[in-house]
Structures are given as structure tokens and as C-alpha cells.
Amino acid sequence: MSSSSAAAGPGGRTEAAAKPPMRDALVAAAFRLFTERGYEQTTVDDIVALAGVGRRSFFRYFPSKEDVVFPDHERCLADMTAFLTAGTDADEPVRRVCDAARLVLLMYAENPAFSVQRYRLTRQVPGLRAYELSVVWRYERALAAYLRARFAGHRDGTLRADMIAAAVVAAHNNALRSWLRSDGQGDPRAAVDHALAQVRAAFAGAPPASGPPAGEPRDGAEGPSERGPSAARSGEDVVVVVARRDAPLWRVVQELETALGPR
Structure with a gap:
């Protein structure tokens, strides 16, 4: 993550000798542990211990372990x-x-x-x-x-x-x-x-022609994709995933993939 040449930093120090920003240090520590131990086996506590900072410092920069990736x-x-x-x-x-x-x-x-x-x-x-x-x-x-x-x-x-x-x-x-x-x-x-x-x-x-095509709802009107499960054609499977409003999007996607199963 660093170049082979060192540029001069503040106070005459080189960038290679200067202490890396805490955010970068956390990323470097995380990926070192992911490589050595595996992602699932590495905890946030492991990362902050290697980086030499506290848990509060980690969550100041990253909401979760996934975000550090x-x-x-x-x-x-x-x-x-x-x-x-x-x-x-x-x-x-x-x-x-x-x-x-x-x-x-x-x-x-x-x-x-x-x-x-x-x-x-x-x-x-x-x-x-x-x-x-x-x-x-x-x-x-x-x-x-x-x-x-x-x-x-x-x-x-x-x-x-x-x-x-x-x-x-x-x-x-x-x-x-x-x-x-x-x-x-x-x-x-x-x-x-x-x-x-x-x-x-x-x-x-x-550019596309002006105005909506015949039979297409105008802006603000309800379209087929907005009508919910009741608009599904007969014989189609409908999958409903319930998630907390504050759940990260990646978690919702993961739940959806699990629900759909192999395609």
C-alpha cells in the first residue's frame, strides 16, 4: 500500500517513516489478519489489538467489520x-x-x-x-x-x-x-x-421522443412494478423478505439471495 520511494513529509520526515493515519492502519491490520487467519476467524477486537487502538476508534471509521473491506x-x-x-x-x-x-x-x-x-x-x-x-x-x-x-x-x-x-x-x-x-x-x-x-x-x-408511450402510466401513476405482490401473474413465485429499516443493504441482499436459493 506504499510506494517504493519515500517522499518528504512534515518536519523533514519521510512518508515511509511517518505513522500512517489511524484509518489506514486499521485497514492494513484487518487485511493482514484476514490473510493470516481468514475473514470469519478475525474479530474487530483482533483488528484493533494489532493496530494498537481501541474499539471506539475502529467504529469511528467503520460501522462494521464488512466496511473495513x-x-x-x-x-x-x-x-x-x-x-x-x-x-x-x-x-x-x-x-x-x-x-x-x-x-x-x-x-x-x-x-x-x-x-x-x-x-x-x-x-x-x-x-x-x-x-x-x-x-x-x-x-x-x-x-x-x-x-x-x-x-x-x-x-x-x-x-x-x-x-x-x-x-x-x-x-x-x-x-x-x-x-x-x-x-x-x-x-x-x-x-x-x-x-x-x-x-x-x-x-x-x-434523445427519446417526448411524452409517454400509449398505455404507459405517466410520472406519479402506479406502474406494474409498484403494485406489490397482488399484481404478480398467475403461477409466479413471490418472495417477501422482512428486514429492519436500519438493516444495511448488503444484509438485505444476502437474505434475498438465501430466500431465492440456487437459480
Whole structure:
């Protein structure tokens, strides 16, 4: 997580000699223990003991043990949201969301060794895979929210926004995961650019026509996906998952996967 060269820090010390920030120290301690003992066998008490801090310090930075595995996603999501918000009406919408997705790639590329280590860990721990899905969903919703606003008032605007957001995430993740499976060898930017170019080729055209299509509910009207279980077609299975309002999204996803079982 550090470079081979040391830069001068405050007071003439080098960055290599300076004490790392507590947040970084907790992440480093956690991943060392995950590697040595396994994720499930490592507790928060183990992490803070190795880092030399108290439990209160851990929870000041991370709500749970799962969060220490993804220490950079909140910052990246905030950066993506700010990037999208800073856009103008002159920006081509599909290009803008593709550029926003590249911010996630840059986050992973900042530290290939850590990114590969985390990828391997999440492949081994089902709970972390569910957590990761919730993170990906938040990125997708941020992209979709921007596109919905840009396509507001156009025919199939919401549908188009959701389709493009899903396609951007799928294309980005396909290229990113190929790079991670290669142990972070080479520069992933070209592969991600190629994947996102496919999205732009498929969707970057004339804006959707104005007005809703015949038979489609207008904004605010009840649509098929909003009518609840009673609208399910005859013979379809309906799965209802009950969760606390304050339950983390990754836990809800995990419960849903368990309820659905193998597909």
C-alpha cells in the first residue's frame, strides 16, 4: 500500500517513516489478519489489538467489520455524485455517465495490490459478495438518477435511464474484473474504455421522443412494478423478505439471495 520511494513529509520526515493515519492502519491490520487467519476467524477486537487502538476508534471509521473491506467506496461514490451534479445540459448524457464510471476504475487502479487482495477475499466470503452487490447497486442508482433527470419528460425516459445505467455498470465491471483476475497486470484503462465504448455505441443517439408511450402510466401513476405482490401473474413465485429499516443493504441482499436459493 506504499510506494517504493519515500517522499518528504512534515518536519523533514519521510512518508515511509511517518505513522500512517489511524484509518489506514486499521485497514492494513484487518487485511493482514484476514490473510493470516481468514475473514470469519478475525474479530474487530483482533483488528484493533494489532493496530494498537481501541474499539471506539475502529467504529469511528467503520460501522462494521464488512466496511473495513471497502474503505474507499464512500469517497468514490461521493466523488461520482459530485461529478454528475457538476455536469451541464450541454454534456452528452451517456458520455457523462461513462466518464463517471471511470472514477471507480481509477480508485481500483490507485492500488492494484490492495484491489486484487480485496477481490480474492470477496470471492471467498459470501457475506462480502452480498455487501459488494449493494455497493455496485448504489453506483448504478447514482448513474440512473442523473440520467432520469436528463431524460425527464421524454418517452421511456426512466426506462432508458435505468437501461443505460445498468449497461455502464455491467461493461465497466466486466473489464475491471478481468483485470483483477489477471492479478492486476497491465493498465485496465484501455479495456474499460473499450467496454464503455460499446455502451456509447448502443445508446448514444437521438434523445427519446417526448411524452409517454400509449398505455404507459405517466410520472406519479402506479406502474406494474409498484403494485406489490397482488399484481404478480398467475403461477409466479413471490418472495417477501422482512428486514429492519436500519438493516444495511448488503444484509438485505444476502437474505434475498438465501430466500431465492440456487437459480
